[in-house]
Amino acid sequence: MFYLALFLVSFHVGVMSDDVADHTQSKSIVHIGAILDENSPEGAIAETCMSMAISDFYALYPHHWTRLVLHTTTANDLGSTAAAVVDLVKNVKVHAILGPQIPDAAPLVVEMGAKAHVPVISFFPTSHSLSPSKNPYFIRAAQDDSFQVEAIAATLQRFGWHEAVFVYQDTDFGNGMISSLVNALHEHDIRVAHMSAIPSAAGDFHISRELNMLMTRKNRVFVVHMTSSLGSRFFALADKAGMMSEGYAWLITASLSNSLKAMDSEIVDSMEGVLGIRSHVPESKHLKSFNIRWKRNLHLMNPNSSVTEHSIFGLWAYDTIWALAMAVERIGVTDFASLGSSRIGPRIVKEILSVKFKGLSGEFHLVNGQLKSSALEIFNVIGKGERVVGYWTPDKKISRKLYSSASNNDLKKIIWTGDSTEVPEGSAISKLRIGIPVKVGFKEFVDHKKKNVYTNETACSGFSIDVFRAVLEVLDFKNISYEFFPFENEKGEMNGTYNDLLSQVEQKIYDVVVGDITIVANRTYHVDFTLPYSESGVTMLVPVTHGKHIDMWIFLQPWRWDLWVAVIASFVFMGIVIRIMEHPTVNTAFAGSRNRQLGMTLWFPFSALAIPQRELVVKDWSRFVLVIWIGFAVILMQIYTASLSSVLTVDQLQPTFDSVNKLRTKGYKVGYQNGSFVKGFLMEQLNFTESQLIPYETIKEYHDALTKGHKNGGVAAIFDEIRYIRVFLAEYVSHYMMAGPIYRTDGFGFVCSSLSFKHIIQFYSDLISFHT
Template sequence: MSPVILSFCMLSLLVAVSKTSADEAAGDHCPLASHKMGKIGGVIDYGSRVGKEMKVAMEMAAEDFARSSCSKQLVLQIEDSSGDSARDAFFSLTLSAPVSFENNGVNASYRIAAAVELVDSNQVQALIGTMSAQDTGHLSKIDKNIKYLPIISLTSPAITPPSIAHQLPHFFQFSDHITFHIQCLAAIVGHFKWRKVTVIYESKNGFSAYSGILTLLSDTLKTVNTEIEHHSTFPPMSSLSNPGAFIEQELIDMRRRSNRVFVVVMSSLKMAVLLFSKAKRLGMMEKGYVWIVTDEIASLLNSVDSSVVDNMQGVIGFRTEFARTSKPFKRFRSRFRSKYRSEYPEEEEYCNPSIFALRAYDATWAIAQTMKNSTGKSSSKDLSKGISSRIFRGVSGVIRFKNNVLWQLPWFQIINVVGNSYREMAVWSPESGFSKTLEKRNDVNSSSSFEEWGPVYWPGGKGSVPRGWVISEKDKPFKIGIPSMGAFREFVHVSFDQANNKTCATGFSIKVFEATLKRLPYDFPYEFVPFNGPYDEMVKQVYNKELDGAVGDFSIEPGRFRYAEFSQPYIDSRLVMIVTTKSVKKITWMLKTFTKKLWLLIVAMHMFIGCLVWILERGSNTEFEGIGGMIWFSVTVIFYAHGQSLRNSLSRVVVAPWLFVILVVTACFTADLSSRMTVSRLEPSILDIDTLLKTNASAGCNANSFVGQYLTNVLHFKPENIRRFYSESDYLEAFETGYIKAAFFVEPHAKVFLGKYCNHFTQAKSTFPLGGFGYVFAKDSPLVFDMSEAILKVVESGEMRQLERILSSPNCSSDALRDNSSLDLEPFTGLFILSGSISAFGFLVAILRMGRNLQILSCIQRVLTKRRILRWASIHFSKENSTIPKTKDQVQTSTSVELELTNFAH
């Protein structure tokens, strides 16, 4: 190669390397842009962690877009909504525009003023920032041109009041709507079955202005049987002179209440850090407490130091889920960390990007991409149309707007703060509910409960799910009403201890209540309050909160559920009718010993067996030929068999079990008949309620119970025929004088009454199911669940059976309570089945024997011949025929059959 050529090659290589180095230094490999890009404005809070992340991300997006599109004309102008320029703009705006900002607060007013400054002074074509729908609504009133300016709101969660949504056609909410946040929150609360929560929120971003948020939260929680017991509104931290003192006092007030489930929504990170610091100092991060945080806090846990995480041990939260393992996110995170460290070196250790940084980056990129794709100078309407019609793929995922809100449904990751970080437990979506991971969201085998994937670390450490409430200082002691004038003292008996100056209560209901309290996992201070009046009035006292509960023999019935809730029944109950008894000694007809069904079955079986034995014995005993012989043999079959005159072995097999049945039935008949003739029997004077209604007789009931209304409304008694009494002695006098013919008691009361007076009263056949006895508590009281669980423990332990002995009485003899009904078929069912089966078999054999001379027998014999058992059949028939005397015709027939069988055999 010549030196000239070599020199030329070396020069070309140096030029190429120099050009490449120059291009890399410039950051791109493209010529100067030939078209002009627009301006994008940003309104964020530089003083907040979210604002810092958004600022860095938006600047990254502008740099990346300029590098990728070969353009240096994209201008990004960001205003600090809490800085001096925003304040100056606010004051100048209030002097020139007659607009009131009182409802939005100072911070919102600064945001609006900063946005106006960007639009009017800097001529931006689109806005990005933390402006809410309320802010934008006020902004459009100040400047009509702003009404059509594309605005992408990064406020999370998205809140759009219905009255404002249609007024802002170019307002885009790049965040999940608050409805989904509230649904996820309700799903967590409902999973652990907490019945009451306390809501804590910061009045920012229009939360207090849109009063429907609290209503939406309350309605959603009601779908999981939960209600908001108390809500506490914290003003913005910047408006408080001493935020720590304010938060501490609020927490002290909440600690005095019984509820222990706290939900922090719509809160800034600054407020949450101070809140949990004060909560830990006040002992509100210990065992028994529950804390739940929403996306605004949970998404920033990577951005706080270890002291903040230490104060939040056991907190449950949910954050927006995205592809954290994707390559675009990993590249973005690496560059974000580098840039964030350079701008905020004091936060170098905690510089991981959150979902808010990703969305700020994607929003800036989406607007810039729309501007680039627009031909010529694009108007605000063109930009809005381009944003709403395009699908963007960013680091936060697929971005698509429908009706100016995110089109895709969100996924929230459920986390649990443990140790120096947090544990990822599950993901949740509005469509699928809980699932284990985002990858298994469509797995049919995926569990619907995130608790199954490991124990939850609660405040105070691992353990069972906190109950969510305790007995607070305000609840001591509980006022428990008891009936002082109950009809039966065996259930509740009230007395006054003058020595100790206190009310004493005893009885079955009180003993069960005391046993139940021992099963509660906490102390239950209470005092009994005697109540002299109807039970329904005592239930209403609980409804009016004059009583915290009521203990006694309260029947659980539907009408009372309007005013209170009941525990699990501690004893079952029915409505029974009690009447006087009448003595029965004389036996006119012995037939009453058995029921008609049993008599008919005995006669039918006897005749059937008699006829069957007659068929089997007819060839051996000529005296029983004809219909008359059959009838006589059927009548005398037992005596005939007893005299051992039966010659056929099959007849003996049929008759033997029937003889045993007759023996047993005869013994029972003799025993029952002897009892009826010697022992005085008691029968109800009135058999059932129909008889009582037909005779228009009067009935008595407890004056303090619901039974009177039940008799009138359900059983259709005339009101004038119902007599009400206050004590059991009143019933005795009323029965003696004929004032009433029957009395209606709930079953536990009836057992006590009959235990004392069983020689004179008995229970009629009419009974009506009821709900049992239970304890009364206020509606939505958490005591209902705990007491019900404790009652079941008392029942399972066997203690309830021992306590029921209080209601028993030794005064009743077993003879007086004996049943007067006749003997039915049930005791003899097995015997009749046995005898009937054997008789049926004998009948089948008899039919086969009768048909052996017919052509059917020949067919059977041909089949048997093929089975090689004809020889056995031939021998069997020949032996049997030899033992039975035959007529001349029979001998000929038998001989022909034997010859035929022999021929077949050979």
């Protein structure tokens, strides 16, 4: 009978309309309003589906005592939406409102509906933050967006992507997705590398600028959460920017996926290779019959429409009308007009929440004020259409077939952007180009050999190279492929200075520079550095003079003259103190003539140390002072003995120069490492003239120049970083030493472009652990 009734409806629309009109004379009329944008594809689809739903329902149930009357109002912004709500509530006196179509307007409509006790039922995308549990007059007759985040996370994990960029519409609708998506990805060990917010009213220039910024990032996996109006413009511009080419991966959420069939075919064609998540609609005879009639009705109602297929929003709209018609019928024979919206609204909410039936979109069952979630489809955009490649369910997760007995975590073959069948790597950099300096000397830091004739790759070694490889190994970047490129000219020599090498990164010739690169302020304006991995500082290297000259007066060298004077004075002072304390007593040692007493005063401190067992004093206080004196004297003797031993056994090394000011003012020549920033440092910071500076490259050249000295064509000192000087001193430790002040620098760091391979800066935050 059900299908027979629908068949009769399709061929006897006029007759049925007259019958319904006659019945309506004695039925309870229930006015409902719908706020749509009839100029949009989704609006046209929803309006057609709701009209068909009313016709189909009362054709099947002609004897129901209630009749829904639909009042459709057009609104495409917040202002017109608010005016539409006021008109529907105050003038039309509707008992329920369907919509709105604009996600940003949903909170306003719900708030206004709650004040009038009018239920608001939405089958369009709305923000997850707009919860039916907190808004008793709001019903979401669609799946909540938060349900799909688990499917998105499982899909990203399926292809081994550990980072993704989230591009969303900068509204409550888009922002409401952030927290649930981030949490779901975190549980699958996937990081949101960047979030790009695009306003609903953004112009093409703004979108293109944002796309250009995204192109500079190394991430190539994007999750897009937008409505169809913004999403269609976004992907058209993404295709124009070249971001729909091979290597990119795009995943669109249900809000855009569910509208794909209503979008312009040219836009859909530009989205080839995109993966989408959308609600699954089970096949049924009722749905097949509806599809045939829908196309005919759409052509009759909107002959100029470019829409050729309906979307799930239309199916939800259809099912919502049926659920609302069942709910008002359950209320019974009531004069809805006399009761008013404020009294009938709570009863409509209660009844519609208890309605259950099998609709066009599947099982219609509201749980906690929103449609119960079911399976999700994973589809692939191919050409101007799409192909389902798998499904996701909460229990089976990802599976190729929906009703298979077990999940195999597999999907059908996918055509990716750029007409590629290879799964994108997820990163813009497949192989790093690493520049290294070409060094004549100090190869302990960086050294390279000629390219291997079989692999055509350069073999590199040295401290800096070892640190770089160790960090990649420890910090889980083992799969990053890279190749070293020496910065050399045709002669195999360094092709300029270190600054010239860094400019290659700025020009994007190299992705990274690894080597003994010092972090200097003016370099940071052009490139980014990692944290330092070596000690820092610039000082000078000078020859030493040997300070050991043994002669008859060497016993005086342990103490300086002022210390000798202080010791002798303390001896005399001690003698005077003891003499004053002992003179009034019977101690004959301090009696006699003045010369004898003076002699005893000077001799007593020495005799107390030489003959400590002899009773020299009588009074107790004198003995106390004598004990303190003996203790002090013993300490002095131990210090003297140790110092004299050092003088007699150790060669005393003294720098030939320890004053930078003397080197500069006397016009002495000094050396520096060729190509280093030290030349600029000597001229700008220490005020040396360029004529005083001589460049050197190897350890041997350092040694020869210092051996000759500034009078014989060499130099008086060499200025370099402490790291290089330590390497030099390891070979010539007995002839040279560091002298003068240490001028602090930031140490060695690795270099990357400010626009490429940015995650080097992140994982090199642990480089401090590799300090030596």
